[in-house]
Amino acid sequence: DCVAFKCIRHYFPRNSILSCPLQGICGTHSAPLSTYQAPPPIPGSSMTAFQAMNLWRRCFEERGVGEPDQSSQYIVAHLLGAKTIESLGHEKLNKPLSCAKMEQLWELSVKRLSRMPVQYVIEEWDFRDLTLKMRPPVFIPRPETEELVELVLADLQGKEDTGMHVVPQLTCLEVGCGSGAITLSLLKDLPRLRAIALDQSRHAVDLTRENALRLGLEDRLLIHQVDVLKEPEVLLSLGDSISTLVSNPPYLFSEDMTFLEPELLRFEDHAALDGGEDGLDVIKQILTAAPKMLSIHGHVYLEVDPRHPPLIQQWVKDHVPGLSYLETRHDITNRPRFCILRRER
Amino acid sequence: MAFRAAFSLLSTLRRPVAVLRSLKQPGRTRPAHYGMQLRPLHGTAPRWSARLLTAEEMFGRRSMQDYLKKLEREYEESLQKANSSESGEGLEEEQLRAMRTRIHRMAPLVQSLRELETNEAELREAEALLTDDDPEMRELAALDIQHGRQHVQALQHMIMELIVPDEEVDLCDLVLEVTAGVGGQEAMLFTAEVFEMYHGLSRHLGWSFEVLEYMSNDLGGLRRGCAGISGPCSYKRMKFEAGVHRVQRVPRTEKQGRTHTSTMTVAILPHPTQITLTIHPKDLRIETTRASGAGGQSVNTTDSAVRIVHLPTGTVAECQQERSQLKNREMAMKVLRARLYACRLEEETSRRYLARKIQIGTKGRSEKIRTYNFPQDRITDHRLGRSVHHVEDFMLGERLLEEMNSALQEFSNQESLLELLGENV
Numbered sequence: 183d184c185v186a187f188k189c190i191r192h193y194f195p196r197n198s199i200l201s202c203p204l205q206g207i208c209g210t211h212s213a214p215l216s217t218y219q220a221p222p223p224i225p226g227s228s229m230t231a232f233q234a235m236n237l238w239r240r241c242f243e244e245r246g247v248g249e250p251d252q253s254s255q256y257i258v259a260h261l262l263g264a265k266t267i268e269s270l271g272h273e274k275l276n277k278p279l280s281c282a283k284m285e286q287l288w289e290l291s292v293k294r295l296s297r298m299p300v301q302y303v304i305e306e307w308d309f310r311d312l313t314l315k316m317r318p319p320v321f322i323p324r325p326e327t328e329e330l331v332e333l334v335l336a337d338l339q340g341k342e343d344t345g346m347h348v349v350p351q352l353t354c355l356e357v358g359c360g361s362g363a364i365t366l367s368l369l370k371d372l373p374r375l376r377a378i379a380l381d382q383s384r385h386a387v388d389l390t391r392e393n394a395l396r397l398g399l400e401d402r403l404l405i406h407q408v409d410v411l412k413e414p415e416v417l418l419s420l421g422d423s424i425s426t427l428v429s430n431p432p433y434l435f436s437e438d439m440t441f442l443e444p445e446l447l448r449f450e451d452h453a454a455l456d457g458g459e460d461g462l463d464v465i466k467q468i469l470t471a472a473p474k475m476l477s478i479h480g481h482v483y484l485e486v487d488p489r490h491p492p493l494i495q496q497w498v499k500d501h502v503p504g505l506s507y508l509e510t511r512h513d514i515t516n517r518p519r520f521c522i523l524r525r526e527r
Numbered sequence: 528m529a530f531r532a533a534f535s536l537l538s539t540l541r542r543p544v545a546v547l548r549s550l551k552q553p554g555r556t557r558p559a560h561y562g563m564q565l566r567p568l569h570g571t572a573p574r575w576s577a578r579l580l581t582a583e584e585m586f587g588r589r590s591m592q593d594y595l596k597k598l599e600r601e602y603e604e605s606l607q608k609a610n611s612s613e614s615g616e617g618l619e620e621e622q623l624r625a626m627r628t629r630i631h632r633m634a635p636l637v638q639s640l641r642e643l644e645t646n647e648a649e650l651r652e653a654e655a656l657l658t659d660d661d662p663e664m665r666e667l668a669a670l671d672i673q674h675g676r677q678h679v680q681a682l683q684h685m686i687m688e689l690i691v692p693d694e695e696v697d698l699c700d701l702v703l704e705v706t707a708g709v710g711g712q713e714a715m716l717f718t719a720e721v722f723e724m725y726h727g728l729s730r731h732l733g734w735s736f737e738v739l740e741y742m743s744n745d746l747g748g749l750r751r752g753c754a755g756i757s758g759p760c761s762y763k764r765m766k767f768e769a770g771v772h773r774v775q776r777v778p779r780t781e782k783q784g785r786t787h788t789s790t791m792t793v794a795i796l797p798h799p800t801q802i803t804l805t806i807h808p809k810d811l812r813i814e815t816t817r818a819s820g821a822g823g824q825s826v827n828t829t830d831s832a833v834r835i836v837h838l839p840t841g842t843v844a845e846c847q848q849e850r851s852q853l854k855n856r857e858m859a860m861k862v863l864r865a866r867l868y869a870c871r872l873e874e875e876t877s878r879r880y881l882a883r884k885i886q887i888g889t890k891g892r893s894e895k896i897r898t899y900n901f902p903q904d905r906i907t908d909h910r911l912g913r914s915v916h917h918v919e920d921f922m923l924g925e926r927l928l929e930e931m932n933s934a935l936q937e938f939s940n941q942e943s944l945l946e947l948l949g950e951n952v
Contacts, residue, residue: 249828249829252828252830256829256850265850266850268738268741268743269741269848272743275747301829307850308850310853324824324826324827325851325852326822326823328851332853433823434824434825446825455824455825487821488821488822513822515813515817515818517821517822
């Protein structure tokens with residue numbers, strides 16, 4: 183899929199593909215929808231977890247469901263109370279499943295068969311040290327974002343360790359919090375930090391609050407439902423002494439939305455993915471407001487598309503006085519992924 | 528003293544051989560090269576043919592007494608010098624600081640030595656009372672002596688512990704690595720059981736046990752497994768578990784009831800601190816499934832496995848234990864660091880311990896140290912030359928394993944001690 187993705191981006195001229203993301207459902211990846219197959223029936227005889235896992239792996243494979251191995255493994259591990267199959271141990275895998283467990287397994291796997299992402303099927307996923315509740319259509323955090331948190335943590339930890347007796351009160355603002363992954367990770371690792379988290383979606387705001395409560399981090403967190411595209415002025419009302427602004431904004435180019443896997447297209451909130459024609463719609467709003475909200479020398483950390491860093495650097499130079507582009511950082515697959523900017527005097 | 532109780536549990540199966548050997552070699556005058564160079568790789572002769580001395584015997588040695596006197600004298604002199612220079616004369620600042628550190632370090636030892644002296648004096652007084660006319664008095668004295676002896680022995684043990692020098696890495700956390708050896712599926716099954724045994728031991732001793740790598744096969748065997756272990760004395764104890772473990776039993780898959788012999792290897796890698804080992808990021812290649820395509824928001828993968836290659840040495844570590852890719856990367860790094868550190872340590876220690884009989888940690892990797900014989904329900908440690916029964920209990924990783932491990936530690940301590948006293952071991 184990834185190779186196809188790349189080629190298509192190269193060979194199709196811009197805008198030649200309809201920009202409405204929903205039309206992607208009827209596009210190239212939608213074969214399983216049109217030719218509906220009934221899920222495999224629950225076998226009459228009892229099965230071990232291992233056998234059931236293999237049955238579903240084959241089924242996923244035959245019907246073109248992505249990551250058939252991992253999908254069947256994660257679902258079975260979850261069913262037996264473990265996070266991964268590796269941490270389960272072979273003894274549990276070789277025990278026969280009870281009727282109730284079989285039914286549960288079938289229910290979950292059929293969901294996966296409809297191309298629902300594994301994270302939604304098992305209703306949770308891990309982000310760094312945290313286990314977070316996951317619910318459609320709230321954006322599922324990607325591994326790259328774990329690295330974004332790493333960058334912000336290094337910066338804020340440095341700011342807390344000033345060596346002075348009075349440690350400055352640090353406040354962090356996140357635009358587009360989704361399930362709360364970034365903000366909650368920061369709050370967990372920085373016990374003095376306060377945070378404000380925004381999202382345009384009611385679902386996301388609710389899920390962030392739920393995750394914060396489960397982790398006991400709600401005391402230092404303010405959550406607002408705000409659409410920065412429609413009401414950018416709300417950003418300015420949030421204050422002028424934010425120490426750090428962090429965001430994993432929607433950054434996909436609208437034209438690329440069509441080629442996403444059905445898992446994303448059918449289940450994830452498009453507003454959390456689609457960044458407009460050049461993927462910069464939300465990014466531009468954030469950067470415009472940044473100098474007015476940040477304290478002096480406060481930083482902006484963004485996760486972006488690999489094509490974005492030079493575009494952002496130029497745009498900021500031309501349009502946002504008081505904000506300077508510091509550097510581009512790469513993710514572990516060595517793609518330019520993160521932009522760091524700073525408010526100047 | 529726990530180890531002495533352990534010995535009463537250990538079967539004396541090999542003991543006659545051991546005694547015979549020590550008789551053949553009177554006065555501990557084995558050639559210096561009796562160590563690892565001449566040891567056949569798969570020999571089953573016990574490593575310690577000499578028997579373990581009791582604390583009393585150890586303290587009865589002149590060399591031991593001389594050494595203790597020397598230490599005490601040194602302490603007194605240091606104390607005097609430090610005090611006199613405080614009133615303004617003599618030593619440089621730095622020398623003084625070094626001396627204070629030494630005094631501080633020796634203080635518990637000297638304290639115990641003095642306590643021992645007092646206790647011994649009391650014991651002698653009580654012994655004098657044994658010849659008293661009053662039977663009640665004699666009874667009381669006997670009771671006193673019993674208590675006194677216990678106390679003295681405990682003190683002697685403590686003193687021995689304090690004298691034996693810690694190895695540089697003794698205080699490290701460690702990475703346990705188990706690898707299936709000869710014997711196919713059966714070896715892999717046994718490897719899984721041994722991994723579980725050390726999990727049990729960690730629980731038993733209150734250490735943390737974090738699975739870092741678990742490469743199993745479909746039939747429940749374990750090709751290779753890694754776990755990070757940390758807790759008090761974890762490396763100090765676990766280093767004696769490194770080496771080849773051999774299993775003799777009828778495998779589950781064997782139809783004709785024949786006994787097979789299979790092996791697996793345990794390596795104990797001390798985990799280095801950030802300071803002792805630096806790895807340059809540019810020397811690493813990190814492999815994930817997200818390496819192709821555009822990554823980021825455009826894909827949602829659940830495969831969070833991470834593989835790291837250290838390019839200059841070709842050392843590899845991988846982890847798929849966690850759902851978080853970052854966690855997997857951290858764990859793979861932990862294993863990689865431990866492997867790289869072990870390589871370096873191996874180079875260093877091979878020089879230092881060339882002549883020593885006990886090989887520990889990674890050095891003993893190729894040495895067969897223990898046999899688990901299921902038909903005879905017996906475990907033999909080839910270094911001790913001793914056996915213990917109840918394989919199943921042993922493999923729970925609880926009391927029996929702890930006791931065998933303690934015995935190994937006592938032996939190793941004795942060896943270090945005799946080496947320290949300048950005796951020809």
